[in-house]
Amino acid sequence: MTQAPTAQIxxxxxxxxxxxxxxxxxxxxxxxxxxxxxxxxxxLSRTPVHTWDAPQGTVRLEIVRLDPAAAVxxxxxxxxxxxVREAPAPADRCEVCARARRPAPRAGLRCDACAADGGSGRxxxxxxxxxxxxxxxxxxxxxxxxxxxxxxxSFWCAGASCRSRTAWCARHRATPPQGSGAPYxxxxxxxxxxxxxxxxxxxxxxxxxxxxxxxxxxxxxKACTRHARRWQVFGPEAIGLxxxxxxxxxxxxxxxxxxxQICAGAxxxxxxxxxxxxxxxxxxxxxGHRELAVDYTRVRxxxxxxxxxxxxxxxxxxxxxxxxxxxxxxxxxxxxxxSAGTGEQLVERLRQLVVxxxxxxxxxxxxxxxxxxxxxxxxxxxxxxxxxxxxLVPGHLREVxxxxxxxxxxYSGQLGVTIRLAGDRNGQRRGNR
Ligand SMILES: [Zn+2]
Ligand SMILES: [Zn+2]
Ligand SMILES: [Zn+2]
Ligand SMILES: [Zn+2]
Ligand SMILES: [Zn+2]
Ligand SMILES: [Zn+2]
Numbered sequence: 001m002t003q004a005p006t007a008q009i010x011x012x013x014x015x016x017x018x019x020x021x022x023x024x025x026x027x028x029x030x031x032x033x034x035x036x037x038x039x040x041x042x043x044l045s046r047t048p049v050h051t052w053d054a055p056q057g058t059v060r061l062e063i064v065r066l067d068p069a070a071a072v073x074x075x076x077x078x079x080x081x082x083x084v085r086e087a088p089a090p091a092d093r094c095e096v097c098a099r100a101r102r103p104a105p106r107a108g109l110r111c112d113a114c115a116a117d118g119g120s121g122r123x124x125x126x127x128x129x130x131x132x133x134x135x136x137x138x139x140x141x142x143x144x145x146x147x148x149x150x151x152x153x154s155f156w157c158a159g160a161s162c163r164s165r166t167a168w169c170a171r172h173r174a175t176p177p178q179g180s181g182a183p184y185x186x187x188x189x190x191x192x193x194x195x196x197x198x199x200x201x202x203x204x205x206x207x208x209x210x211x212x213x214x215x216x217x218x219x220x221x222k223a224c225t226r227h228a229r230r231w232q233v234f235g236p237e238a239i240g241l242x243x244x245x246x247x248x249x250x251x252x253x254x255x256x257x258x259x260x261q262i263c264a265g266a267x268x269x270x271x272x273x274x275x276x277x278x279x280x281x282x283x284x285x286x287x288g289h290r291e292l293a294v295d296y297t298r299v300r301x302x303x304x305x306x307x308x309x310x311x312x313x314x315x316x317x318x319x320x321x322x323x324x325x326x327x328x329x330x331x332x333x334x335x336x337x338x339s340a341g342t343g344e345q346l347v348e349r350l351r352q353l354v355v356x357x358x359x360x361x362x363x364x365x366x367x368x369x370x371x372x373x374x375x376x377x378x379x380x381x382x383x384x385x386x387x388x389x390x391x392l393v394p395g396h397l398r399e400v401x402x403x404x405x406x407x408x409x410x411y412s413g414q415l416g417v418t419i420r421l422a423g424d425r426n427g428q429r430r431g432n433r
Contacts, residue, residue, distance in 0.1 A: 007080035008070035009044065014060035014085040017102065028084055035059060036079065045071040057087075057101070094124035096139055113142035131155050133183045134164040147185065148172045159188020196224035197244055203227075209244035210265040216314055218268065219244055233262045233283045234275055241265040255289045259299070260306055267321035274325040277332050294373040294390075296336045300329055343374025346389050346415055353411050361400045368394040372422040387417040398423060 013032065015022065022028055035052055039061075042050070045068070050061045070077045087093070094107035095114055107122035109130075115121025128137040131144070133156035138144065144153040146169035153167030162168075162185055174189035184192060194205045205222025210231075212218055221244035223229075229248040230240035241262070243250070250258065259280065266274045275283070277296045280303075285293035292298055303322065310319035351366035358365065372390040393401045401408070401421060412419045 007078040008067035009063060009073070009077060009079045010065040010082050011079060012062040012064060012083045012085060013081050014062060016085055016087050016106075018057040018059050018087055020056045022086065028081075031059070032081065035061075037075075039073045039077075040075060041072065043072050091120045092122060093120070094122055094127055095119050096123055096127035109137035111137060111139040111142050114139055131167060133158050136164070145169075146172055155183040157185040157188050158182035159184045160191050161185075161188050194222045196227050197221045198223060198227035201227055207242040209247055210241040210261075210268070211243060211247035212261060212264045216264075218265070219247055221246070231283075233279065234266070234273070235279055251288050253287065255284055255287075255292050256302055256306065258284065258287055258289075259302055263303070263306065263322060264315065264318050267317045272321050274321060277329055277336065296333055300333050303329065339374045339376050340371070342376070343371045343389060346374060346417060347371045347391060349415060350389070350391070350411055350419065353414060354407075357410075358404060358407060361397070361404075365393070365397050365400055365404075368397045374417075389415070389417045389419045390422045391419060392422045 038052065039050065044063060044066055048063045052059045064082060088106035092106050107124040109123045109128040110121045111123050112121060123137060123139050127139055129140055129143045130137050131153060136156060144167035145151065146153050147166050149169060149172065151169040154170040155173060156164045156167050158164050168185045172185060174184050174186045196203045196205045201224055203224035203226065205224055207223050207225065207228035209219040209221045223244060229243040231243050231250060232240040234240060262283065263274055266272055277299055280299050281293040281296065307319060307322040310322065347369055351369055354366045355362040370392040372392045375385065375388045377387040378385040408419055
């Protein structure tokens with residue numbers, strides 16, 4: 001097998017900056033035949049790239065292999081064009097390069113404003129302006145200006161309002177907190193990282209208000225950790241619901257509404273757990289609903305009524321959450337009713353003790369005594385509480401009861417429970433769940 005004789009020079013013909021359209025192999029042949037003689041007598045080893053400039057553009061020859069014997073080319077030197085780099089179709093050329101009559105490479109980017117002016121809008125990497133925040137390219141002439149001040153823009157805002165379509169200058173950039181690299185304008189920054197609602201506080205608002213408005217959506221106003229109000233409806237240790245300044249006054253709210261707010265807030269949490277009946281009672285007491293606070297049967301039926309309205313109110317999550325808690329509430333109510341029975345018996349025995357041991361006021365006091373709540377003892381590994389009997393004493397007998405405080409201790413010992421007067425329970429009782 002004989003190998004075709006290798007040419008002395010192998011080269012690439014680069015026509016990317018040549019503006020005359022080439023139709024086929026004949027056109028390339030004709031162009032080469034016109035150029036080749038000008039190589040004769042040149043020392044081709046001095047540079048691998050040789051150029052010809054003409055009004056129609058520039059032709060480049062890149063030598064990729066040179067036989068040293070043919071370093072100075074002559075008419076008998078054999079040249080093989082191993083590749084021809086053609087100019088991109090006019091529609092693919094960088095418009096800026098083309099206007100400057102420079103080699104116009106295939107341009108992968110596009111300036112929409114140029115395109116809107118009737119051109120192809122194509123721009124090469126050298127002429128494209130790419131700002132942070134979006135892959136939107138423009139030519140230098142169409143570089144966007146700041147929305148606010150008209151200075152040359154330096155970024156596209158990635159925020160909720162601008163959505164990478166509005167550009168801003170460096171001065172009007174609100175740098176987001178560390179960890180998030182997206183550039184924001186001041187307005188979008190306020191939306192993404194709202195400030196504390198407290199007037200004059202510059203801290204970021206991180207705790208949103210959970211109070212549900214008539215539209216069944218949470219208020220959402222944010223406050224910093226220092227100014228946020230926490231409504232401890234899940235017990236003293238669990239993180240409570242957030243409340244803004246406007247919704248912080250939960251004291252003057254009807255009980256039904258309080259229960260609705262607590263449940264609606266609870267089911268929106270990442271791990272939704274609705275409070276126990278006793279925890280509801282604790283919150284109700286703190287919010288001024290003293291009698292209802294210990295009437296668990298009524299609390300339970302208010303919850304049931306709330307449940308039955310939930311779907312019609314468009315609060316399906318609330319309904320589902322309450323369904324999950326229903327069994328637990330019913331079981332708890334059963335226990336509480338048992339405790340209430342025990343409580344009534346204890347109060348009856350207390351009445352007898354009072355009559356027998358307080359000859360002066362005993363009879364009157366005994367008639368006025370009422371059970372508020374009986375809490376049985378708890379002894380478990382993580383918690384313990386002694387049995388406590390909360391008794392109501394009518395106002396006019398309160399002084400008598402207070403004077404007989406030492407007797408109260410004696411009665412407690414005799415009944416085997418701690419007796420407490422309900423008037424002392426001014427909503428600040430702790431440790432209740
Ligand atoms: Zn260009
Ligand atoms: Zn442009
Ligand atoms: Zn923005
Ligand atoms: Zn600006
Ligand atoms: Zn604040
Ligand atoms: Zn609010």
